[in-house]
Amino acid sequence: MARVEGSAYAHRNASYLAEAQCSWSSSDAEKRSMEAMKNIQNTLYNNKVTQHYINYPDLNIKQYETAYYGNSYARLQQLKKELDPENRFNYEQSIALD
16 A cells, blocks of 8 residues: 555555454453454454554554554654653554654
8 A cells, every 4th residue: 555645544545444343241252252353353464454443453453553554653753752752652552762
């Protein structure tokens, strides 16, 4: 997918977007639901579907830097150094300072 200059949204030129969600009402169903979602994600990844929408962060996403931001991650890291040098916006899949 081509990078859109000036945009951190890596999917702006995508032909389509899809969303997969799961929910559950018991702890037994949680395990089955999460396992099913991991199977779906692995199938997509193994079939070269490697880009994901950042508004639904998921720790199971492989290589989240490029999955969420495409080719923009290095540029976003530079912006983070300027705008958030104390790393206040920090979580497991946030843009890293390094």
